Amino acid sequence: MSFQHQIFLYALPLALLPIIIHLFASRMQRKTPFPWVKLLIGAQYEGRRRRKLLEILILILRTLAIGSLVLLAASPYRGELFKFKYVAVDNSPSMRHDSVKISSLIKEARLKNPSLEIFYILDKPYESPLDYDIPADLNVLKDIKGPGIVISDFQVSNTGTYKDPSTLAVKIPPPDDIVKILAVRAEPGITMRSFEAHLKVFLKANERKAVRLNLYSNEKLVTGGNFEVSPDSVNVLTLRFIPTHGGIWKVEILPFDDLPEDNIQYFPITVLEKLSIGIVGNNRFIAKGLNPFKIKNYPLKVKNGLRGSEDLTGFDVLFLTDMTIPYPTLMNVLRYTENGGRLIIFSNKIPPTILNVLGISGRQVDSSIVILEQDTLKFKKVMSFEDGNVILQDVYDRNIVISRKFAAGECILVGLPSDVNESLFPISPSFVPFLYSLVEKVFNTKDCNVVVNAGTPCMEVMSGKEVVKTPWGQNVPCSLLKFQKIGLYRDSLDVGVNLPKVESESRFLSRKELRKRFANVYDYEGFKKLVGSSRSYAKIFEYFLLFYLIFESALLGWKFRQ
Amino acid sequence: MLSSDLISKIKPIRLRAKLIVEGFLTGLHKSPYHGFSVEFKDHRSYNKGDEIRFIDWKVYARTDRFYVRRFEDETNLISYVVLDNSASMGYTENKFNFAKDLAAAIAYLLYLQRDAFGLVVFNEKIETLIPPRTSRVNLNHVMKTLDNLETRGKTSLSSYKILPEKLKKRGMVVFISDMLVDPEEIISSLRMFRYRKHEVLAFHLLSSEELKIKGRARIFEDMESGEKVPFDPVNLKKEYNTRLHKHISTLKKELRKSNIDYEFFRTDEPIEFALYRFFKKRERLL
Numbered sequence: 001m002s003f004q005h006q007i008f009l010y011a012l013p014l015a016l017l018p019i020i021i022h023l024f025a026s027r028m029q030r031k032t033p034f035p036w037v038k039l040l041i042g043a044q045y046e047g048r049r050r051r052k053l054l055e056i057l058i059l060i061l062r063t064l065a066i067g068s069l070v071l072l073a074a075s076p077y078r079g080e081l082f083k084f085k086y087v088a089v090d091n092s093p094s095m096r097h098d099s100v101k102i103s104s105l106i107k108e109a110r111l112k113n114p115s116l117e118i119f120y121i122l123d124k125p126y127e128s129p130l131d132y133d134i135p136a137d138l139n140v141l142k143d144i145k146g147p148g149i150v151i152s153d154f155q156v157s158n159t160g161t162y163k164d165p166s167t168l169a170v171k172i173p174p175p176d177d178i179v180k181i182l183a184v185r186a187e188p189g190i191t192m193r194s195f196e197a198h199l200k201v202f203l204k205a206n207e208r209k210a211v212r213l214n215l216y217s218n219e220k221l222v223t224g225g226n227f228e229v230s231p232d233s234v235n236v237l238t239l240r241f242i243p244t245h246g247g248i249w250k251v252e253i254l255p256f257d258d259l260p261e262d263n264i265q266y267f268p269i270t271v272l273e274k275l276s277i278g279i280v281g282n283n284r285f286i287a288k289g290l291n292p293f294k295i296k297n298y299p300l301k302v303k304n305g306l307r308g309s310e311d312l313t314g315f316d317v318l319f320l321t322d323m324t325i326p327y328p329t330l331m332n333v334l335r336y337t338e339n340g341g342r343l344i345i346f347s348n349k350i351p352p353t354i355l356n357v358l359g360i361s362g363r364q365v366d367s368s369i370v371i372l373e374q375d376t377l378k379f380k381k382v383m384s385f386e387d388g389n390v391i392l393q394d395v396y397d398r399n400i401v402i403s404r405k406f407a408a409g410e411c412i413l414v415g416l417p418s419d420v421n422e423s424l425f426p427i428s429p430s431f432v433p434f435l436y437s438l439v440e441k442v443f444n445t446k447d448c449n450v451v452v453n454a455g456t457p458c459m460e461v462m463s464g465k466e467v468v469k470t471p472w473g474q475n476v477p478c479s480l481l482k483f484q485k486i487g488l489y490r491d492s493l494d495v496g497v498n499l500p501k502v503e504s505e506s507r508f509l510s511r512k513e514l515r516k517r518f519a520n521v522y523d524y525e526g527f528k529k530l531v532g533s534s535r536s537y538a539k540i541f542e543y544f545l546l547f548y549l550i551f552e553s554a555l556l557g558w559k560f561r562q
Numbered sequence: 563m564l565s566s567d568l569i570s571k572i573k574p575i576r577l578r579a580k581l582i583v584e585g586f587l588t589g590l591h592k593s594p595y596h597g598f599s600v601e602f603k604d605h606r607s608y609n610k611g612d613e614i615r616f617i618d619w620k621v622y623a624r625t626d627r628f629y630v631r632r633f634e635d636e637t638n639l640i641s642y643v644v645l646d647n648s649a650s651m652g653y654t655e656n657k658f659n660f661a662k663d664l665a666a667a668i669a670y671l672l673y674l675q676r677d678a679f680g681l682v683v684f685n686e687k688i689e690t691l692i693p694p695r696t697s698r699v700n701l702n703h704v705m706k707t708l709d710n711l712e713t714r715g716k717t718s719l720s721s722y723k724i725l726p727e728k729l730k731k732r733g734m735v736v737f738i739s740d741m742l743v744d745p746e747e748i749i750s751s752l753r754m755f756r757y758r759k760h761e762v763l764a765f766h767l768l769s770s771e772e773l774k775i776k777g778r779a780r781i782f783e784d785m786e787s788g789e790k791v792p793f794d795p796v797n798l799k800k801e802y803n804t805r806l807h808k809h810i811s812t813l814k815k816e817l818r819k820s821n822i823d824y825e826f827f828r829t830d831e832p833i834e835f836a837l838y839r840f841f842k843k844r845e846r847l848l
Contacts, residue, residue: 026792029779029780029781029792030780030781031780031781031782031783031790032777032780032781032782032783033653033782033783033784033785034653034782034783034784034785034791035649035650035651035653035740035742035772035784035785035786036650036740036742036743036784036786037782037783037784037787037789037790037791037793038744038784039742039802039805039806039809040782040791040793040798040802041791042801042805043793043798043801043802043804043805044791044793044798044801046798046801046804046805050797051794051797051798054797559796
């Protein structure tokens with residue numbers, strides 16, 4: 001048993017008060033003359049047992065009553081829930097998918113601990129795409145003293161310096177509908193971990209306990225096996241991916257025992273022979289429904305939910321166009337580079353935050369990073385192509401050769417086109433053709449995928465049928481095929497990062513370090529368990545005090561009748 | 563008839579007694595002088611100690627012997643009012659006043675009927691003993707004694723035992739006490755009067771405060787022995803009542819067994835009831 005207000009426990013000796021009063025009162029009773037006390041002695045002798053029992057009972061009850069009162073004031077409880085003073089709920093659009101579940105859980109928590117203060121971060125209606133990032137709302141938490149619970153999916157802006165050392169963060173898992181995504185591209189850079197994670201989500205959603213899984217490549221069975229999956233753990237699916245392009249891969253998931261045969265589903269794993277390009281940025285135009293691709297009447301879907309925990313490892317090249325992206329997203333991008341991904345950053349101004357994270361001190365240019373600023377972004381002039389490589393000129397007039405032989409962790413920072421303001425980089429109509437053009441030159445291919453991650457939405461644009469014109473007059477095939485979401489990792493560590501600390505370290509943390517730092521980050525299920533297992537004992541003492549009051553009233557009534 | 567409350571406010575006990583008795587007698591509708599006689603009865607030879615004023619000088623002149631005259635009133639009742647003035651009788655003011663008023667009223671009644679009456683006041687010792695007389699002087703003496711009487715001392719068995727010896731003339735003993743001692747001792751003592759051929763009428767007086775013990779738990783100190791007992795009237799009221807009633811019923815049973823008239827009175831009851839009991843007893847004896 002623990003106590004919310006332990007200071008009240010110092011008053012516990014007060015419970016001995018009835019005993020002390022009883023002892024003193026019996027000595028300090030006033031004397032009354034009486035004609036013949038022998039009568040009293042006799043009466044006392046007769047009723048001594050009953051009287052003693054009653055006296056002891058009353059003393060015990062009074063002692064317990066005062067004790068109960070003190071314990072009630074100290075608010076006894078079991079479980080961690082009562083350590084917290086508030087629950088801050090991220091009410092941003094990305095959290096809306098789980099709002100009913102969260103509300104009922106918070107209601108339950110509040111019922112158990114009525115002193116818990118509930119407030120919502122971002123309770124205003126959606127107005128601009130920046131709201132998705134709950135930019136400064138978490139700063140509210142800085143002013144709140146004491147431990148609390150923050151419920152969020154942590155798709156937060158890098159301004160979120162909200163961490164309280166004693167605060168429990170609860171990460172909400174992604175919406176269930178992500179399980180519909182089963183297309184996994186087996187390409188260089190993809191990790192086993194990501195594939196397993198997808199499979200896990202799928203199995204949970206279908207409530208299957210066991211499956212048979214076969215992996216085909218170009219309709220040829222590569223490998224297969226039976227897998228049992230329990231709700232709380234995931235069997236490691238050891239499938240070997242051949243790190244080459246080409247061919248169609250298919251995962252066949254068969255019911256193991258209890259599902260009818262006609263429920264067999266086939267999920268193609270398409271290995272595209274095209275380059276995959278990701279654009280990470282917070283795009284105002286897309287969010288407002290202004291489709292830059294509409295210049296060619298390409299349909300475009302915008303949907304919430306894709307943030308820094310997205311798996312980016314499938315992309316061959318990633319363009320970072322917006323320096324105000326949420327910090328977790330930035331971390332994700334950098335991890336992408338760690339895993340061998342190629343990153344090109346466009347910006348006219350590189351915020352110090354990002355420079356710090358990237359490990360760049362001031363304007364010192366690291367040999368592996370190229371920064372192209374606005375003035376140098378005159379593509380026709382500064383960009384040349386030699387031997388299949390792109391040669392760019394950086395701000396120091398150095399020629400930067402962008403070859404296909406990127407080393408892991410290499411970055412290119414490119415300045416913004418001059419028609420945009422500040423660091424918010426809209427995907428302008430002219431940008432997409434440029435992108436294709438650049439990729440075509442860099443990777444020597446005309447057939448490529450473009451994935452745009454504009455902060456929240458993610459789009460996969462597959463090239464093919466349509467043609468756009470580059471600024472320098474070249475026709476580039478480009479088409480927008482479909483929107484697709486890619487799953488989130490439950491155990492991804494890009495949540496709740498304490499930005500100032502990272503800044504002081506001038507580099508981003510390793511996974512191990514992050515895991516250590518955010519050991520107190522629970523997931524949704526953990527929070528559910530915490531609420532479920534926590535219990536207040538106040539009711540027990542309240543009931544006892546009620547019983548005691550009834551007893552005392554009855555005693556008083558009896559005395560009065562006497 | 564004056565009310566009891568009003569009478570109790572009258573200071574001189576004599577007047578109080580008079581009012582009580584006259585009120586009482588009016589209520590009886592009978593002659594108060596029933597059985598009263600001062601007629602000459604006969605002579606008897608003079609013995610040493612006889613009062614000289616009763617010597618019949620005419621008979622002496624004729625016979626040359628001393629004879630004393632005997633009157634009818636001498637054959638009337640001799641009564642002793644025995645009043646307990648131990649400290650316990652002063653438990654409430656009302657209790658002892660009631661006892662004194664009762665004693666005074668009886669004395670007055672006896673005086674009116676020309677009965678000889680005496681007064682014995684006792685506690686651990688015999689405090690006062692006024693021999694029985696019919697005279698007005700005796701009445702004054704009794705009244706004055708009662709007026710100045712205060713409670714003190716213990717109720718002692720020794721005085722109980724001495725008393726019957728002191729009251730040599732047979733008569734009626736009106737015993738007024740709260741009888742808050744062991745029943746056996748009272749019974750044996752009062753039996754002593756019976757052995758001496760006295761008629762005994764025992765008035766047992768208890769105040770309502772004694773009969774219904776009230777209040778919070780406190781220490782009770784014995785008014786006579788000084789013994790202290792912590793007692794909770796609320797919790798032990800039932801046991802106390804049982805004990806007290808057992809005490810009263812034992813006294814009643816045992817005294818009546820010994821042909822002693824026992825009457826229990828609450829001190830908040832009208833005193834006339836007690837007088838009526840006495841009057842009936844006297845009537846029976848004559």
